[in-house]
Amino acid sequence: MKSRPPVTDWATDFDHLDPRWIENPYPIWDELRARCPIAHTDRFMGVYLPTRYEDVRAIAKDTERFSSHRVVVLENMPPRGGAAPITTDPPKHQGAKAVLLPAFTPEAIQRHEPRTREICRELLDRVAGKPNCDAAIDYAQEIPVRLMAHMFGIPEADGAQFRTWIHELLELGITDPAVVQRATDEMTEYFRREADKRRARPGGDDLISYLLAARINGNPLSDNHFYGTLRLLLVAGIDTTWSAIGACLWHLATHDEDRRRLVAEPDLVPSAVEEFLRAYAPVTMAREIVKEAQIDGVAFKPGEMVLLSFPAANRDPAMFPDADRVVIDRAQNRHAAFGLGIHRCIGSNLARMEIRVALEEWLARIPQFTLDPGLPVTWSEGTVRGPRRVPIRIG
Numbered sequence: 001m002k003s004r005p006p007v008t009d010w011a012t013d014f015d016h017l018d019p020r021w022i023e024n025p026y027p028i029w030d031e032l033r034a035r036c037p038i039a040h041t042d043r044f045m046g047v048y049l050p051t052r053y054e055d056v057r058a059i060a061k062d063t064e065r066f067s068s069h070r071v072v073v074l075e076n077m078p079p080r081g082g083a084a085p086i087t088t089d090p091p092k093h094q095g096a097k098a099v100l101l102p103a104f105t106p107e108a109i110q111r112h113e114p115r116t117r118e119i120c121r122e123l124l125d126r127v128a129g130k131p132n133c134d135a136a137i138d139y140a141q142e143i144p145v146r147l148m149a150h151m152f153g154i155p156e157a158d159g160a161q162f163r164t165w166i167h168e169l170l171e172l173g174i175t176d177p178a179v180v181q182r183a184t185d186e187m188t189e190y191f192r193r194e195a196d197k198r199r200a201r202p203g204g205d206d207l208i209s210y211l212l213a214a215r216i217n218g219n220p221l222s223d224n225h226f227y228g229t230l231r232l233l234l235v236a237g238i239d240t241t242w243s244a245i246g247a248c249l250w251h252l253a254t255h256d257e258d259r260r261r262l263v264a265e266p267d268l269v270p271s272a273v274e275e276f277l278r279a280y281a282p283v284t285m286a287r288e289i290v291k292e293a294q295i296d297g298v299a300f301k302p303g304e305m306v307l308l309s310f311p312a313a314n315r316d317p318a319m320f321p322d323a324d325r326v327v328i329d330r331a332q333n334r335h336a337a338f339g340l341g342i343h344r345c346i347g348s349n350l351a352r353m354e355i356r357v358a359l360e361e362w363l364a365r366i367p368q369f370t371l372d373p374g375l376p377v378t379w380s381e382g383t384v385r386g387p388r389r390v391p392i393r394i395g
C-alpha cells in the first residue's frame, strides 16, 4: 500500500488504511464513540463512520436511504458490474437471496463437516511435531480455500489463484481501479470455463451446477447475475472465514487462560466462537447514501458513502457490557458480525461450522502454543480484518 497523508483527527479525517487503524482499530473506535459518535472523512470522496451499535443497525435496516449498490469504499468510482445479492436493493434483493438459501441451510452445511475436518487434519499433519509454524499461513488461510473449492467442485490446487484475486480485490483495489477490473475479468473468465464444462455435463452436485439450474420467477439467472454471484461467493466465503480462524488462534496464542480453558472444556468452543466473532468481527461493509438522512443529529449527504462497521458495533459498551474484553462464555451475545437487516450473511452456518471444526481440531492436536516473539504478527488492510501472519511456537 502506498504511503498516505497521516490522519490529523480521527473524527473529521479518518482513514481505514492508516497503519494505526490496521494494527489496532479498537481504541480509535472507542474514542470516536465517546466523542462523536459518527465520524466523517473527506478522503475516499466522502465517508461517514458510525461507531454505535444502534446507528449501525439503523443504517443497515434503512435500504431506502442507504443503498447497497456500492458496498466498498474506494478512492475512485468502482468499475460496473454487480455481485447479487450483496450489491442489490429491494425489490431485486429478495429473489437473488432466496435462490441461494437452500444451499446454505444448517442441513446442507452439515454435509460438508466431514470434509472440513479432513482438511484440518491434513494441514495439522504437516505442522504437528514441528517446533513452530504460522497459524495464519499454514492453517487458517488454507481451510476456507480448500472447502470452497470442494463446494464449487473445482481443484483445490487453484487456491493460490483465489487468494491472489482476493488480495487484489479487497486490498490493492481500494486505491487502484484497474486492479479491480482485471481481477474481476479473470474471475469471470475462470467461472465461464467451469460453467461450460457443467453445461456439457449437467446434474453435478456443486455450487456452480446449482446456480446453473437455479431459477428466479421461472427464469435462469442472467450472465451478469450468475457470474456476479459466483465471484461474490468466492470472495465472501474465503477471506472472511480465514480472517476469523486466524483471529481465534491469535487470541488463544496470546491469552493463556482462555487457551487452557478451551482445551479443558471443549464444549465451550461454540460459545467461544461467538465471542471471537463479536470481538474480532472481520467484515465491514459500506453503503451509498441515496437520499438525505438524519441519524444522531448528523445529516448524511447523498452521493457520499457510509462505512458500516459491524466490528465497531460489536465493541459498543451500550450493547455489550465489558465490550473490549473477550469473555469466552459470554451469555448474551447478539453480535452483528454477520450483519444486520436484509443482507445478513447467508454463509453464517458454514462459517460457524468451519471455525468450530478448525478450533476443535487444532486444540486436540496442538493444545499448547504461544506467539513466537521473534517474528511479527501482521494484519490485512481494507474492510476485511484478520491476521495474515501469526507466528507460533508449538509446545
Ligand code: HEM
Binding pocket: 060, 068, 071, 085, 086, 087, 097, 232, 233, 236, 237, 238, 240, 241, 244, 281, 282, 283, 284, 285, 286, 310, 336, 337, 338, 339, 340, 342, 343, 344, 345, 346, 347, 348, 350, 351
Ligand atoms: C466469519 C465469516 C463471515 C463473516 C464475518 C461474514 C460477514 C458478512 C456480513 C457482515 C454480511 C452483510 C453484508 C452487508 O450488510 O452488506 C455478509 C453477507 C454475505 N455473506 Fe458473509 N460472512 C462470512 C462468511 C461467509 C461465507 C462462508 C459465505 C458463503 C460462502 C458468505 C456469503 C455471504 C453472502 C452471499 C452475503 C450477501 C447476503 C445478502 O446480500 O443478502 N459469507 N457476510
